[in-house]
Amino acid sequence: MKFKEEKATLAFGRKLARLLRAGDVVTLSGALAAGKTTLVRGMLAALGHRGEVPSPSFAIVQPYEALNPPVWHVDLYRIENALDLDELGLDDIREEGVLIIEWPDHAGARMWPEALALSLEVAGNGTRALTADVPASWEGRWPPR
Numbered sequence: 001m002k003f004k005e006e007k008a009t010l011a012f013g014r015k016l017a018r019l020l021r022a023g024d025v026v027t028l029s030g031a032l033a034a035g036k037t038t039l040v041r042g043m044l045a046a047l048g049h050r051g052e053v054p055s056p057s058f059a060i061v062q063p064y065e066a067l068n069p070p071v072w073h074v075d076l077y078r079i080e081n082a083l084d085l086d087e088l089g090l091d092d093i094r095e096e097g098v099l100i101i102e103w104p105d106h107a108g109a110r111m112w113p114e115a116l117a118l119s120l121e122v123a124g125n126g127t128r129a130l131t132a133d134v135p136a137s138w139e140g141r142w143p144p145r
């Protein structure tokens with residue numbers, strides 16, 4: 001899938017959001033400014049969130065608990081070891097809502113093997129290419145329409 005401009009990435013995020021269920025984990029890989037947070041902005045908007053969607057680079061975990069399903073937006077860019085990761089308590093959140101995780105590789109290899117693993121790559125002229133590693137739990141839900 002290709003998104004020619006920011007608008008297209010947001011629109012895809014909105015479609016993806018309609019398929020989310022509590023217990024889902026979505027990981028977002030890709031370089032700095034690849035559009036990971038932009039995609040999350042589209043998702044949160046479709047779930048009814050109004051207002052800012054700050055990048056959680058510093059907060060690390062940004063909860064949107066009032067949504068249905070509730071969403072926890074996570075950015076592991078600054079996480080350097082497994083201990084830091086444990087302190088976030090992400091396992092407790094898991095069943096209650098949706099975890100959306102930027103920079104999942106900073107948690108170590110395959111921390112969330114059951115996740116819908118999305119990757120954004122920057123091509124020329126601002127186009128983003130999305131690739132997906134689709135787990136069994138997303139068969140029948142993927143691709144979003």
Ligand SMILES: Nc1ncnc2c1ncn2[C@@H]1O[C@H](COP(=O)(O)OP(=O)(O)OP(=O)(O)O)[C@@H](O)[C@H]1O
Nearest residue numbers: 003004005006009032033034035036037038126128
């Ligand atoms: N097709 C596109 N899709 C998404 N963003 C785009 C696109 N073209 C240009 N942009 C711009 O690229 C930037 C993407 O920023 P964003 O915060 O979403 O990236 P990120 O992957 O979350 O980065 P970080 O790793 O720093 O968290 C924005 O400034 C956005 O306007």
Ligand SMILES: [Mg+2]
Nearest residue numbers: 036037055102
């Ligand atoms: Mg980001």
